Amino acid sequence: MSSGSGHRAPFGARLRAALGSRGNLCVGIDPHPALLEAWGLGVDAAGVAEFSRRSLEAFGDLVPAVKPQVAFFEEHGAAGVAALEEVLDGIASAGALSVADAKRGDIGSTMAGYARAWLRDGSPLACDALTVSPYLGVGALDAAFEAAAGAGRGLFVLARTSNPEAGPLQRAEAGGATVAQSVVDEVARRNATIDRGDDPTSPGPFGVVVGATVDDAPRLDELHGPVLMPGVGQQGATIDDARRIAGPAFGHTLVNVSRHVLRAGPDVAAMRDVVLDLTMAARVTARGDGADGAP
C-alpha cells in the first residue's frame, strides 16, 4: 500500500508528532440531549453546533485528537450532519487530529462509499481517522484501509470494547484465537504492508479500539499501529491500566475521555482546566514518576 497522499504526511507520523507535543488525551465531543440541556442549549442542530464550538474553544488547541461522536449529530438529520462538517473543519483549524467515531462497517462497493464519505480528500466529512466495525470481517473493510493509507488518514477497528455485552462475541474462538485477537492480528498484517519510507519506526496508519477496563485484552505488541482506548476515568480504569494493556503500543495510544471533561461545561475555562489536569496526570504517570507509586 502507498504510505500517504502527495500532500499529507502519513497518519502514523502525524499522530506521533501530535502525541509528542500535546500528550496522549483524545477528548470526545458528545452533544447528547442531556448535556445540551445541562449547557442551556437547544436539543437541535443549532445546539449541537454551539456545543461543539465551545468544546473546541476549550480544548481544541490542547489535545492531540478530538473525537466527535457521530450518532449525536446524525440524530438531527442533515442539519446535524452539516454541524459535523463544521466541527471537522474546526478540529483541523485548532491543530488537532479528528477521529470521527462512526463505527461504520459494510462490504465491497458499499464500504467503498463509506470510505469516500470519511477518508477522501474533498469530502465534506473527511476526517483524520475513522472508527470502523468488523462484524462483516476485517477483510470487508479493505476499501477503507486502502482509502486511508492512500490519503494519509487512519482507521481504528473495534477489537475488544469495554462494554459488558461485548464479551461473548469478542471472546469467541476463531481459528485458535479470540475474535478480538484475530481483529488485532489482521490489522497488524495490514500495517506490515505499509511502506514507511524514511520513517521506519513510526506507527502504521491502522489502529484498534481496546477498552482500558477489560481483563482479557488482546496482545498489542505486534500491532505497530495506534490504539484508541476508552474506559479511563468514569468507567473505572486508570492511566496505569491503559499503559499495562497497551504495552509497547502505549507510545501511540490515544486515551479517550469525554463525559469527564464535558460535564465541566458549558464554562470554557472550567473544561480547559480539566483537560490540562488530565493531560498532566497522564504524562506524569506515563513517565512512571507519578504520585501513585509506580516505579
Added chain:
Amino acid sequence: MSSGSGHRAPFGARLRAALGSRGNLCVGIDPHPALLEAWGLGVDAAGVAEFSRRSLEAFGDLVPAVKPQVAFFEEHGAAGVAALEEVLDGIASAGALSVADAKRGDIGSTMAGYARAWLRDGSPLACDALTVSPYLGVGALDAAFEAAAGAGRGLFVLARTSNPEAGPLQRAEAGGATVAQSVVDEVARRNATIDRGDDPTSPGPFGVVVGATVDDAPRLDELHGPVLMPGVGQQGATIDDARRIAGPAFGHTLVNVSRHVLRAGPDVAAMRDVVLDLTMAARVTARGDGADGAP
C-alpha cells in the same frame, strides 16, 4: 416491551400485510458513482436525489419494502443526507416500507442516539426498519430494540452475511453456538418478549440479515421475526435457496435485490418490468408450482 406506538401498527403486522399484497421482494436504492454515471447523472447529492426519484417511480408502488443504502447518500455529506430524508418520505408516500441499510452499532447512550436518529417519530431520518451491526454485542443494541418496538418500527440485526470475508468471525464459537446463531437466538429472545395482542401469529419486530448464498446458515425456526436476505440473483443464489435457508421464516422474508434492477435503469419502464418479473418468479417458486420442478 410495548407492542407498538399509539398510532402505528407493529412492524411485524405491517410487514406481513405488505408481503401479502406485494410479494416478498425488497429492492435497494444504491446510487453509487458508477450507476449515477451510467444513468447520465451527476456524482453529487442532486444526482443521488434524481436517481432515487426515478427508482421510486419505477418500483415504489410495486414492492413491499425499499432499502436505501445509506453509504451512498452519506458520501455526499449533509446534502446527501438531505436527499436521504426525501427518499424516506417518498418510500412512505409510495406505500412501501423503508429499510434504512445503515448497519449502525454502538453502546449505551450512543446507541440511543442512533435509535433517535432512525427510529424516533419526528426524526427527519425515521425509517420503518433499520439494519444494525452486533460487534459490540446484541445487548449493546438494546436502546434500538426498545425504540423500535415502542414506535411500531423494526430492526434487522446482521447475523450471517454472504460476503466471503465474514466466515471466520460469524462462525466463531461462542458458548456452544456460532456467533451467527447466538445473534439469531438473542434476537429471538427479544421477539418473545413482545406482546402481540390480538395478532399472536404475526412476526415480532426484530429480524436478522442472513445471506442466501451461505452453506452454514443459522437456524431460523424459532426467530418468529422477519429476515432480510441478500444474495439472490447477481450473487448466485436462487429463490429456492432463500426458501430453504429461511425455513418457516420464509413467509416473512424480504428477498433483497438491488443491482439486478438498477442496472436496467435509467429507463423507468425497463426497471418496472424487471421488478414485475422478479416478483412473479418469486411468487410462483414460493408456491412450489414453478417451472423449476419443485413439487
